[in-house]
Amino acid sequence: MAVNLPLPVASELFPVAGIELGFAEAGIRKQNRKDLLVMKLAPTATVAGVFTTNRFCAAPVQVCKAHLEGLNISDAPIRALVVNTGNANAGTGDAGLAAANATCVALAELLDCEPSQILPFSTGVILEPLPVDRLKAGLPAAIDNLRADNWYHAAEAIMTTDTQPKAASRRVEIEGKTISLTGISKGAGMIKPNMATMLGFVATDARVSQHVIEHLVKEAADRSFNCITIDGDTSTNDSFMLVATGASDLEVNEIGSPAYLALAQAIVELSQQLAQMIVRDGEGATKFITIAVEEGNSVEECRQVAYAIGHSPLVKTAFFASDPNLGRILAAVGYAGVSDLDVSKLNLYLDDVWVAKNGGRNPEYREEDGQRVMKQSEITIRVKLGRGEACATIWTCDLSHEYVSINADYRS
Amino acid sequence: MAVNLPLPVASELFPVAGIELGFAEAGIRKQNRKDLLVMKLAPTATVAGVFTTNRFCAAPVQVCKAHLEGLNISDAPIRALVVNTGNANAGTGDAGLAAANATCVALAELLDCEPSQILPFSTGVILEPLPVDRLKAGLPAAIDNLRADNWYHAAEAIMTTDTQPKAASRRVEIEGKTISLTGISKGAGMIKPNMATMLGFVATDARVSQHVIEHLVKEAADRSFNCITIDGDTSTNDSFMLVATGASDLEVNEIGSPAYLALAQAIVELSQQLAQMIVRDGEGATKFITIAVEEGNSVEECRQVAYAIGHSPLVKTAFFASDPNLGRILAAVGYAGVSDLDVSKLNLYLDDVWVAKNGGRNPEYREEDGQRVMKQSEITIRVKLGRGEACATIWTCDLSHEYVSINADYRS
Numbered sequence: 001m002a003v004n005l006p007l008p009v010a011s012e013l014f015p016v017a018g019i020e021l022g023f024a025e026a027g028i029r030k031q032n033r034k035d036l037l038v039m040k041l042a043p044t045a046t047v048a049g050v051f052t053t054n055r056f057c058a059a060p061v062q063v064c065k066a067h068l069e070g071l072n073i074s075d076a077p078i079r080a081l082v083v084n085t086g087n088a089n090a091g092t093g094d095a096g097l098a099a100a101n102a103t104c105v106a107l108a109e110l111l112d113c114e115p116s117q118i119l120p121f122s123t124g125v126i127l128e129p130l131p132v133d134r135l136k137a138g139l140p141a142a143i144d145n146l147r148a149d150n151w152y153h154a155a156e157a158i159m160t161t162d163t164q165p166k167a168a169s170r171r172v173e174i175e176g177k178t179i180s181l182t183g184i185s186k187g188a189g190m191i192k193p194n195m196a197t198m199l200g201f202v203a204t205d206a207r208v209s210q211h212v213i214e215h216l217v218k219e220a221a222d223r224s225f226n227c228i229t230i231d232g233d234t235s236t237n238d239s240f241m242l243v244a245t246g247a248s249d250l251e252v253n254e255i256g257s258p259a260y261l262a263l264a265q266a267i268v269e270l271s272q273q274l275a276q277m278i279v280r281d282g283e284g285a286t287k288f289i290t291i292a293v294e295e296g297n298s299v300e301e302c303r304q305v306a307y308a309i310g311h312s313p314l315v316k317t318a319f320f321a322s323d324p325n326l327g328r329i330l331a332a333v334g335y336a337g338v339s340d341l342d343v344s345k346l347n348l349y350l351d352d353v354w355v356a357k358n359g360g361r362n363p364e365y366r367e368e369d370g371q372r373v374m375k376q377s378e379i380t381i382r383v384k385l386g387r388g389e390a391c392a393t394i395w396t397c398d399l400s401h402e403y404v405s406i407n408a409d410y411r412s
Numbered sequence: 413m414a415v416n417l418p419l420p421v422a423s424e425l426f427p428v429a430g431i432e433l434g435f436a437e438a439g440i441r442k443q444n445r446k447d448l449l450v451m452k453l454a455p456t457a458t459v460a461g462v463f464t465t466n467r468f469c470a471a472p473v474q475v476c477k478a479h480l481e482g483l484n485i486s487d488a489p490i491r492a493l494v495v496n497t498g499n500a501n502a503g504t505g506d507a508g509l510a511a512a513n514a515t516c517v518a519l520a521e522l523l524d525c526e527p528s529q530i531l532p533f534s535t536g537v538i539l540e541p542l543p544v545d546r547l548k549a550g551l552p553a554a555i556d557n558l559r560a561d562n563w564y565h566a567a568e569a570i571m572t573t574d575t576q577p578k579a580a581s582r583r584v585e586i587e588g589k590t591i592s593l594t595g596i597s598k599g600a601g602m603i604k605p606n607m608a609t610m611l612g613f614v615a616t617d618a619r620v621s622q623h624v625i626e627h628l629v630k631e632a633a634d635r636s637f638n639c640i641t642i643d644g645d646t647s648t649n650d651s652f653m654l655v656a657t658g659a660s661d662l663e664v665n666e667i668g669s670p671a672y673l674a675l676a677q678a679i680v681e682l683s684q685q686l687a688q689m690i691v692r693d694g695e696g697a698t699k700f701i702t703i704a705v706e707e708g709n710s711v712e713e714c715r716q717v718a719y720a721i722g723h724s725p726l727v728k729t730a731f732f733a734s735d736p737n738l739g740r741i742l743a744a745v746g747y748a749g750v751s752d753l754d755v756s757k758l759n760l761y762l763d764d765v766w767v768a769k770n771g772g773r774n775p776e777y778r779e780e781d782g783q784r785v786m787k788q789s790e791i792t793i794r795v796k797l798g799r800g801e802a803c804a805t806i807w808t809c810d811l812s813h814e815y816v817s818i819n820a821d822y823r824s
Contacts, residue, residue, distance in 0.1 A: 055753040056746030056771075091742040093756070093772020126739020127773050190726055190743065231725045233740075234747035313643045313725070313811075314602055314819055321820030327538020328645075330503040331602065334468030335646035341467040344505070359468075360505025361539050399725075404813050407726055408733030 003288040003377055003397065005280040008167040010152035014180040016203045018042035018245025022146035023157040026138025028131060029086030029124060034157035036135065038142040039081040039201070040111065044246035046210050047078040047119070048217040052238035058090035059100040059130075060120040061237060067104075067116050071210065079117040081241065082107050082139075083199065085160050085186075089122040089130040090236035099132040106136040110143055123160055123186065123199055123237050155184040158199055161406055162188045166277040168270055174262040177250040179206045181266055185225075185274040189283040189407060190233040200225055200240040200274055206263055207251045208244035215255050217242040219264055224271035227394045230282040231403075232311040242267065279395045284402030287319050290380040294391040301338050302392035305383060308336035316399030319379065324370030326355050333383060345386030351379060415700040415789050415809065417692035420579040422564035426592040428615040430454035430657020434558035435569040438550025440543060441498030441536060446569035448547065450554040451493040451613070452523065456658035458622050459483075459490040459531070460629040464650035470502035471512040471542075472532040473649060479516075479528050483622060491529040493653065494519050494551075495611065497572050497598075501534040501542040502648035511544040518548040522555055535572055535598065535611055535649050567596040570611055573818055574600045578689040580682055586674040589662040591618045593678055597637075597686040601695040601819060602645040612637055612652040612686055618675055620656035621665045629654040631676055636683035639806045642694040643815075644723040654679065691807045696814030699731050702792040706803040713750050714804035717795060720748035728811030731791065736782030738767050745795060757798030763791060 019041055026036040041047070049068060051061045067078070082103060089096045100122070104115035111118075122130065155165030169182040183202035208216065221240045244252075252259045280288050291309050296302035309315055312332040318325040329348060334341070348356035353369045356362060373379055431453055438448040453459070461480060463473045479490070494515060501508045512534070516527035523530075534542065567577030581594040595614035620628065633652045656664075664671045692700050703721050708714035721727055724744040730737040741760060746753070760768035765781045768774055785791055 054743060054746035055750065056742045056755050088739070091739050091768060091772060093770065095772065125737065126743055127768065128739070129773070190740075233724050233726050233743060236739075236743050236746060312645050313815070314645050317816050317819035320816065323820065325537065327500070327503050327540070327648075328602075330468045331466060331538055331645060331648050334466035334648060338467065343468050356503065356539065358505065360503060360507065361541070399816060401813050401816050403725070404729050404732065404811065404816060407729035408735065 002163050002281040003285050005164065005277055007164055008152060008155065013151040013167050013169040013182050014171055015148035016180045016182050016245060017148070017205045018045055018247035019203045019243060020146040020148050021150035021154040022142040022144065023150065023153050024138040024141040026084065026134050028084050028134055034153065035085045036138045036142050037083040037154050037157040038107065038139065038146065039154070040146055041079055041243060042245050042247055043077055043079070044207065045077060046208050046213045046244050046246065047241060048214040049239055049241040050217055050221045052235055054234050054236045056091055056236045058088055058122060058237045059092055059096035060089055060122045061239060062097065063100040063104065064119045064121070064239065067119055070116050074116070076114055076117050078119055079113045080107060080111055081119045081121065081201070083121040083158050084135050085123050085158055087122060087124040087128055087130045088126045088237050091127040092129060095129060099130040102132050103135055107139055110139055121199060121239055123158065126236055151182050151184060158184065158186040160186065161283055162186050162281055164281060166274060166281065168273040170266065170270060172262070172266045174250055175259050177248060179204055179248045179250050181270050183270050183274050185278055187278045188281050189231060190235040200271065201243070202267060202270055203243040203245065204267070205245045205248040207246035207248065209253045212252055212255055212260065213242055213244055216264055216267060220267045220271040223268045224275040228275050228279050229307060229310045229394060229396045230279065276395055279397050282397035283406045284400040285397035286400050287398040288378045289319060289396050289398065290393060291396065292380060292391065292393045293383045293385065295384045295386050295388060296390040297388040299390045299392050302390050303394065305333055305336040305338060305385065306392055306394045308332045309381060310394055310396040313399055319374065319398040320400045322374040324367060324374045326350065326370060329381060330356060341385065347384040347386065349382040414575050414693040415697050417576065417689055419576055420564060420567065425563040425579050425581045425594050426583055427560035428592045428594050428657060429560070429617045430457055430659035431615045431655060432558040432560050433562035433566040434554040434556065435562065435565050436550040436553035438496065438546050440496050440546055446565065447497045448550045448554050449495040449566050449569040450519065450551065450558065451566070452558055453491055453655060454657050454659055455489055455491070456619065457489060458620050458625045458656050458658065459653065460626040461651055461653040462629055462633045464647055466646050466648045468503055468648045470500055470534060470649045471504055471508035472501055472534045473651060474509065475512040475516065476531045476651065479531055482528050486528070488526055488529050490531055491525045492519060492523055493531045493533065493613070495533040495570050496547050497535050497570055499534060499536040499540055499542045500538045500649050503539040504541060507541060511542040514544050515547055519551055522551055533611060533651055535570065538648055563594050563596060570596065570598040572598065573695055574598050574693055576693060578686060578693065580685040582678065582682060584674070584678045586662055587671050589660060591616055591660045591662050593682050595682050595686050597690055599690045600693050601643060602647040612683065613655070614679060614682055615655040615657065616679070617657045617660040618662045618664055619658035619660065624664055624667055624672065625654055625656055627667050628676055628679060632679045632683040635680045636687040640687050640691050641719060641722045641806060641808045642691065688807055691809050694809035695818045696812040697809035698812050699810040700790045701731060701808050701810065702805060703808065704792060704803065704805045705795045705797065707796045707798050707800060708802040709800040711802045711804050714802050715806065717745055717748040717750060717797065718804055718806045720744045721793060722806055722808035725811055731786065731810040732812045734786040736779060736786045738762065738782060741793060742768060753797065759796040759798065761794040
């Protein structure tokens, strides 16, 4: 029951020269489903990523970080990314690290490169041993079907509780050169990314220096995946990766240059699209909710207020019920932790409806107006704090019966 | 579907000399239900309270605080508490303050005292005007049935989404004198008290000086109502009040004296009982969960970890499903904000079952053991952080379909 989330059309996902994708059914957790993805990169590619801040960060995340740090001391570029679903390889201790490393060794052998040139990713159940033998056994099949136009299958291969694959693509012209950008994402629960969400991959054929791509990935994450929440649970495996294959003529080597700004805008927009897809497909979601907090003293406090609203189960269930029980939003603002908030300066809007004025019910607010907006599938909550000029926006969904069903049944 | 919460027995709730309780059906929100309570105090009574830290604190909370502060500059003691349900009188601006004050004026007139000697409390829907005329019209009926043995009815009169009244009582002997303690509480949603929960009242007939009772109420709140959470939503109206009527011979005038310690223990135990009743009756609760975090560097970080677990919708739905998907607990520990947590020192137990050892799955952990504990209606999660000697315990419940139903339907 995703919210206004059309299925991607495979033919509208542009290949990105310099990256090929192959998948397999490795039977990691269940039989007869794609659960293994290999993304093979051209030797010219640069790669950067941001990862979960969860202290229980998964073994593959630790390996990814180590291999990316190694780029600074070696000339050997990243040659492939490998993703399995069905098992998060998190909370698995030393055995988990060994399994992630063994994955890299196996794939490196097949691709004739070093294990340090591989980045591994896992998503699925936590605290269970990764069946690394099944994973390794699936790699040759994935390599056999490596193709540049496999993006739709790739999006399918990384799904867990997602109800549908998530992918987006665009072509833009920068400095007279046409480049392609295509990305995929997954995630529907345990979503409150702190650095990036549980698996997002964006690739472009622009040629981007390592220094610049590291800057770009942070900017894109902060303006997309770091602005969404479904259940407030920051995953152990969140990873957002940006790949620039360098197969096109466009070179971007300077942060802030016109080409940088144009590329950054395209990447941010694509990343926002992918991040919002995750919210639209949030576990049990029936509403897509934008929370805009304005007139704050700092972006940080605006985000704090926005997340207090976005995480409140009472607010989320009211939206599920289309019930304009909007005092719950004020309560969430009140406990968000802005200790010197003067509530008499606060205004609350639901789309175009002015609900609370100077901290109390707007005398002109009519319940039927609130009701009208609450019935929509897309709603914007706008809170004006009346303290300053900072603002922040996050995207979230409601909390439905289906959410409980999904999470009560996920493993079984 | 409260969890192991027997109905209180009216005859087992001891009257507390010096306090009388009267109720009425004032029709605040719905007809034919008790929704108004007056508690009349002897002139010898001392009163102290702790209140929500929500910045949108309700009008009656503001009035209570002002009247309690006034005790320092006046000799006029608090003579009555008045509670309405059906409307929280929060997010109601100046009109709300006027309504809370008008309530005090009306009751003071009937009881022949000053408005500043009255403490008003409200609980119910936020952002709607308090129908103060109906409230005032109900006061004479409440005064007409003032009785010392009305505690059961009083507990009924303060219910909102509670499935049953909550009350507890005990008699203790201190320094050879027998005193009575009786308390009531309410609350089932919007429960993550920051100073105290949405309405708890405890009375004793001990004679306690104002200085001492203010200390006692904080100690009792910190060890009871401030250790529970249902949905992480800190209410606008949380109030926990302690009344010492002074009708018995026991005098307690010194913090830390043997009499103080004995009285404090009795009050803390009673308050814990009342606070746990709120969790047992948590909206849609099917499990009562104790979360004990040990071996932390500070009580604060232990509480932080405990609340991260207790608020995680993924953990809560897993408990609802009796599914030992226990990696979700590790994920919550990991994002709790203890930035230098060394997960390799962490151990996790579910009752007597050792689930995670040194940050990974305990090799001897068997799924069927986890399953056995998960099926119980009362479960203790024990996390040992391996960092220090501090510990903290909170109580919470699971997240069920019924929770969503209740909160999707609450107003309608």
